[in-house]
Amino acid sequence: MNQSGAGIRFEHVGVTYPNGYSGLREVNLEIAAGEMVAVVGLSGAGKSTLVRTINGLVPITSGEITVGDVGLHGLRGAPLRHLRSEVGMVFQSFNLAKRTTVLNNVLMGRLHGTSAWRTLLAAWKKDDIELAMQALERVEIVQKAYANASELSGGQQQRVAIARALAQRPKVILADEPTASLDPPTSHVVMRDLQRINAELGITVVVNLHFLDLARRYGQRLIGLRAGEIVYDGQGTDADESVFEAIYGRSLTAEDVLPSQPVELS
Amino acid sequence: MTVAGAVGDVRPTKPRTWWKAVVVLAVIAGITVWSSIAIGVDVAAIAENAHNAANTLIQLMQPDYSFFPQTVPALLQTVQMAIIATAVSVVIALPVSFWASRATNPNSAALGIVRFIMNVVRSVPDLLYASLFVTVVGTGALSGIFALVLFNLGILVKLVSEALDGLDRGGQEAALASGASWFKANRQAMLPEVAPVYISQAIYVLELNIRASTVIGLVGAGGLGMLIDQVRTFYQYHYLSLVILEILVIVVLLELLSSFARRRLIK
Amino acid sequence: MTAVTTRQTGTERPSSTGPAASRAPQRPSKPLHLGTKLIWVVVTIVVIAAFWSIDISWDALLTLPQKLVHYLGLMFLPPAWSKLPDALGATMLSVAMAWFGTLLGIIISFPLSLLATRGLTPAVVRWPLRGVFAVLRAVPEVVIAVLMLSVTGLTAFTGALAIAIGSIGTLGKWGYESFESVDRGPIEAATAAGASRLQVMRWGVWTSAKPDVYAFWLYRFEISVRASAILGLIGAGGIGKMLVDNIQFRVWDVVGMLMIVVVVVTMIIDQLSGMVRHRIIEGRWELPIVTALRRRSVKRARSESVDLKITADD
Numbered sequence: 001m002n003q004s005g006a007g008i009r010f011e012h013v014g015v016t017y018p019n020g021y022s023g024l025r026e027v028n029l030e031i032a033a034g035e036m037v038a039v040v041g042l043s044g045a046g047k048s049t050l051v052r053t054i055n056g057l058v059p060i061t062s063g064e065i066t067v068g069d070v071g072l073h074g075l076r077g078a079p080l081r082h083l084r085s086e087v088g089m090v091f092q093s094f095n096l097a098k099r100t101t102v103l104n105n106v107l108m109g110r111l112h113g114t115s116a117w118r119t120l121l122a123a124w125k126k127d128d129i130e131l132a133m134q135a136l137e138r139v140e141i142v143q144k145a146y147a148n149a150s151e152l153s154g155g156q157q158q159r160v161a162i163a164r165a166l167a168q169r170p171k172v173i174l175a176d177e178p179t180a181s182l183d184p185p186t187s188h189v190v191m192r193d194l195q196r197i198n199a200e201l202g203i204t205v206v207v208n209l210h211f212l213d214l215a216r217r218y219g220q221r222l223i224g225l226r227a228g229e230i231v232y233d234g235q236g237t238d239a240d241e242s243v244f245e246a247i248y249g250r251s252l253t254a255e256d257v258l259p260s261q262p263v264e265l266s
Numbered sequence: 267m268t269v270a271g272a273v274g275d276v277r278p279t280k281p282r283t284w285w286k287a288v289v290v291l292a293v294i295a296g297i298t299v300w301s302s303i304a305i306g307v308d309v310a311a312i313a314e315n316a317h318n319a320a321n322t323l324i325q326l327m328q329p330d331y332s333f334f335p336q337t338v339p340a341l342l343q344t345v346q347m348a349i350i351a352t353a354v355s356v357v358i359a360l361p362v363s364f365w366a367s368r369a370t371n372p373n374s375a376a377l378g379i380v381r382f383i384m385n386v387v388r389s390v391p392d393l394l395y396a397s398l399f400v401t402v403v404g405t406g407a408l409s410g411i412f413a414l415v416l417f418n419l420g421i422l423v424k425l426v427s428e429a430l431d432g433l434d435r436g437g438q439e440a441a442l443a444s445g446a447s448w449f450k451a452n453r454q455a456m457l458p459e460v461a462p463v464y465i466s467q468a469i470y471v472l473e474l475n476i477r478a479s480t481v482i483g484l485v486g487a488g489g490l491g492m493l494i495d496q497v498r499t500f501y502q503y504h505y506l507s508l509v510i511l512e513i514l515v516i517v518v519l520l521e522l523l524s525s526f527a528r529r530r531l532i533k
Numbered sequence: 534m535t536a537v538t539t540r541q542t543g544t545e546r547p548s549s550t551g552p553a554a555s556r557a558p559q560r561p562s563k564p565l566h567l568g569t570k571l572i573w574v575v576v577t578i579v580v581i582a583a584f585w586s587i588d589i590s591w592d593a594l595l596t597l598p599q600k601l602v603h604y605l606g607l608m609f610l611p612p613a614w615s616k617l618p619d620a621l622g623a624t625m626l627s628v629a630m631a632w633f634g635t636l637l638g639i640i641i642s643f644p645l646s647l648l649a650t651r652g653l654t655p656a657v658v659r660w661p662l663r664g665v666f667a668v669l670r671a672v673p674e675v676v677i678a679v680l681m682l683s684v685t686g687l688t689a690f691t692g693a694l695a696i697a698i699g700s701i702g703t704l705g706k707w708g709y710e711s712f713e714s715v716d717r718g719p720i721e722a723a724t725a726a727g728a729s730r731l732q733v734m735r736w737g738v739w740t741s742a743k744p745d746v747y748a749f750w751l752y753r754f755e756i757s758v759r760a761s762a763i764l765g766l767i768g769a770g771g772i773g774k775m776l777v778d779n780i781q782f783r784v785w786d787v788v789g790m791l792m793i794v795v796v797v798v799t800m801i802i803d804q805l806s807g808m809v810r811h812r813i814i815e816g817r818w819e820l821p822i823v824t825a826l827r828r829r830s831v832k833r834a835r836s837e838s839v840d841l842k843i844t845a846d847d
Contacts, residue, residue: 055443085445097437100458108437108454111446119450133560146564161440168444298636301629305689305770315685322680342586349583389799390792393675393763394773397780398788402604403597408589412597481673484767485777494679510676517671 005033005204006068006086006171008054013063015049015228023049023058025228031221033171036198036205038219038236040212041247046228047208051174054206055087056080068171085112088165088203090194092177094157098150102141102160105149106132109167128167135163139193155186162193173197175207179214184258187211191218212244213257322503329511330504337493337509344489344516347407348475351414356468358415359422366423367430369438370452381427388420396482407488414478418471425470429463430456469527473520480513608789616787620775620794627771630689630764631757634696638757639750642701646708647734653712662705669702674760675767692769696757703756707749715741748810755806762795 010029016022024046031037039047052058053065056072065072070083088109096105110128111119118124136142139159144152149160158178165173175194179187191207195218198205209215215222216236224232224239224247231246232239244250312319364370366380395416399409437455446454483491490509497505648654649662678687678695685691720737728736765773772795779787804822 057443081445081447083445084443087443087445089440089443091436091440093436095436095440097455097458098434099461104454104458105437108441108446109444111441111444111450111454114450116447116449119453122454137558137560140558142560143558145561164440164444294636297632301633301693304626304629305633305693307633307690307693308685311685311690319681326680343588346583346587349580350587353580353583385800386796389796391759391763391766391795393766394776394792394795397766397777398604401780401783402600403593406589407587408591408593477673481675484675484679494676506680510672510680513673513676514668514671518667521671 004171004202005035007031007033007066008172008204008206009066011064011066013053013060013065015046015053015058016061022228024053024060027063027228027230029223029230029233031204031206033204034198034202035221036195036219037207037221037223038215039206039208039223039225040210040215041225042249043210045225045247047225048176049228050225051176051206051208054172054174055084055089081112085168086171088168088170088173090158090161090165090173090175090178092180094154094161094181096149096157096160096164098148100149101146102136102149102152103129103132103145105160106135106163106167109135109164112168131169132163132167135166136160138166138197139163153186154182155189158182158186158190159193162190162197166197170203172204172206175205177208177210180210187214187258194218211258325503326507326510328504329508331508333505333508337490337512340483340490340493341512341516343407344479344483344491345476347410347414347489348472348479351411351418351475351479352468352472354411355415355418355422355471356464359419359426360464362419363423363426363430364452364456367427369430369433369435370448370456372448384420384423384427387416388424390417390420392417392478393482393485396487397485400486405486405488405492410479410482410487410489413482413487414475417478418475421474422467422471425467426460426464429467430460433459469524473524476516476520480516604785607785608792611786612790612793613784613786614790616790617794620772620791623765623770623772623775624794624798626689627761627765627773628758630693630761630769630771631696631754634693634761635700635750635754635757637693637697638700638704638753641697642704642708645701646705647712647738649705649709650712650738651709653730653734653738663709666702666705669698670706671702672699674699675763678764678767678769687768689770692761692764692771695764695769696760699760700753700757704749704753707753708746711742711745711749712738744813747813751806751809751813755802758802759799 008029008031010027013024013027013029014022015024027050039050041047049058053060053072054067056075060072063073067083067087070079072083075083097108104122107124107128110124110131114124114128133142133145136145139162141156141159141163144156144160149157152160158181161178162173173194178194179190182190191214194205194207197203207215207219209219216239219236222232222234222236222239223230224243226247226249232243362380362384365376366384368377371377371380392413395413396410399412403409403412433456435456437459438451441451441455442448479489479491481489481491481494483489483493484495486492486495490513493509494506497509645662645666649659649666651659674695677698678691681691681695685694715738719741720733723733723737761769761771762773762776765771765775766777768774768777772791776788776791776795779785779791
């Protein structure tokens with residue numbers, strides 16, 4: 001399964017909401033194909049907005065975003081769906097269909113390429129089922145393929161979500177605070193999975209994170225947002241005190257990192 | 267030793283709301299008087315006919331079981347109508363419910379239209395549909411089936427679309443983000459979520475239909491009701507009570523079966 | 534390139550396979566779900582059997598669409614508005630039937646439902662009473678009306694009585710159910726303070742159950758209004774009778790007008806009773822349509838901010 005990622009380019013991108021609030025301001029960003037980027041910032045700084053503009057969930061009001069060679073401005077209908085089929089997304093609340101099996105959830109990643117009739121009758125192509133199984137194997141949860149999604153733990157559900165994104169054979173994977181609902185050990189597992197996928201398959205990964213140490217450890221590149229603008233764009237290792245001040249408006253505190261003691265798993 | 271607060275505390279005056287109750291009671295009494303005049307309450311008639319009524323009741327308590335074989339075709343038809351109507355309406359109501367729910371239909375205009383039409387369809391009683399279809403299509407079970415299907419559509423679509431409105435849409439959001447169309451996202455993510463409710467409502471509709479099928483025959487739409495219609499004109503209360511007994515048995519059996527089925531579903 | 538290494542993450546158990554060299558977990562096989570499949574097979578067979586065995590000619594189905602269009606045209610292009618005053622009068626009669634019947638039903642069922650409450654009377658009184666409620670609930674109102682022919686003839690009064698008798702069953706059941714689900718606290722307090730059984734009922738049970746009881750009385754009135762239209766269809770008077778007369782004589786434009794009246798009146802009553810129920814439960818007068826619109830605008834504002842992840846909990 002040799003895939004390659006797509007580059008993402010933001011040019012003078014701005015997002016203004018109907019109520020006048022400015023979500024993103026004059027964002028210029030160039031992400032190379034195959035890069036793994038971590039986006040950090042305070043709540044409300046625009047991290048989520050940034051990530052969601054890439055697959056059009058949040059429409060941009062000025063500027064242009066190019067994913068691969070497709071521009072997002074004014075994209076709608078079939079071309080938008082085509083773009084979205086090449087961009088996988090992992091959500092904070094997993095977003096699995098609870099009352100059906102893990103395999104059916106992963107197969108949702110193949111919906112774009114499945115005809116309406118096949119979808120209606122749930123008659124998936126054999127190739128798609130094989131792909132889904134392989135995706136589950138890659139995140140090491142294939143034994144649960146026929147289990148109900150609601151029976152899984154949070155960490156397992158998120159891995160299924162990653163498998164679903166993988167099943168799309170995407171060029172880009174977006175992750176919107178994927179570890180926010182998980183405990184520290186599981187957060188590391190999920191981030192490691194994303195890192196491995198990025199390294200082995202060459203898919204561009206953009207992750208939105210709350211905890212700084214996760215961002216520095218798993219992202220090659222760190223982007224700091226504050227009030228909708230990029231205030232830092234460089235290597236995670238190069239980020240020092242002044243950078244934190246710029247992003248968070250204060251010095252680093254204990255709340256910005258994962259607790260280092262292993263949490264009792266009840 | 268007195269049980270009181272500091273002497274000199276200002277006691278609040280009791281709120282004078284008794285007049286509200288008087289107004290309400292007066293309104294209720296007024297409406298009642300008006301309605302009893304309008305419908306022609308005739309207590310004397312009851313007194314006069316009390317003897318008749320007692321007679322009837324006694325006859326009703328003695329069903330004529332020998333009549334049973336003659337009731338079997340009508341009985342069967344009642345059950346057949348109910349099953350067919352349920353099956354047809356369950357199939358039609360599925361896509362319509364999805365069109366009628368904000369959670370699965372992003373098009374506000376279409377949504378509004380479908381909901382309005384369904385509200386109208388729901389406002390018509392089953393027997394009225396039955397009367398209309400009997401005149402248009404003719405007497406018999408076919409009109410009954412049409413009538414029941416329409417009647418069910420209104421109910422099913424309302425119940426299921428309300429259930430859809432309250433569902434967790436996470437899976438749908440993910441499917442849409444992966445490039446699926448609304449139809450595909452709904453089919454794959456929302457349908458499994460609403461399936462238990464749908465099945466439970468289908469059983470409820472089956473119950474309703476069996477009840478309704480027993481009486482739509484009174485206007486000619488087939489089933490036990492037609493038997494009642496034939497029999498009542500001859501005041502054959504022994505036969506009538508047998509038919510009513512059959513209806514009772516069916517309804518009670520149904521209630522037992524459905525609570526059993528519903529309990530197995532909930533787990 | 535599938536993952537070959539397995540990792541202990543504490544949340545999964547790698548399955549044991551043959552050769553030690555390959556440690557990849559095996560893919561599970563698709564579960565059979567025989568029980569569910571059997572149920573579906575049985576249901577399908579029953580449905581097909583019903584279609585097969587029913588004794589009707591399905592060819593009427595072919596002419597149905599054009600017939601429907603034809604009759605809809607006769608009914609609504611245009612409806613006979615000239616007869617509207619008659620229709621409204623008939624509607625008033627139906628509403629009067631429903632009102633009287635429901636009121637009578639309430640008066641009769643109220644003491645009976647108290648008697649059927651667990652904790653207020655012994656079982657030997659309760660169970661027969663509940664049985665009577667169940668039987669009355671099971672018999673459709675039209676059948677009750679038909680039975681009452683010999684008593685009062687088929688008039689609006691019969692209709693009202695039929696509604697009354699029919700409603701005793703449901704009102705009785707809802708009555709004792711809400712009395713039983715009342716918070717036990719006030720009852721204990723009243724009994725401990727030495728209240729008599731009647732006083733406990735009045736102050737302990739009734740005050741807590743009051744809003745629910747008023748609500749289902751109203752709901753039952755709504756149902757009765759529909760029932761009165763239906764009873765009219767078998768001749769008991771009111772709008773149902775006007776409908777069935779015009780249907781029999783095929784005066785379709787009047788039928789069309791009457792259908793519109795029925796639909797509009799049903800919708801108005803739904804809204805009105807929703808408003809009164811809202812008042813009882815939440816203490817404010819508000820038409821349900823206003824509540825729905827208000828909730829929708831709040832939800833829209835909230836969902837806009839959720840989509841953009843700018844909520845207070847972020």
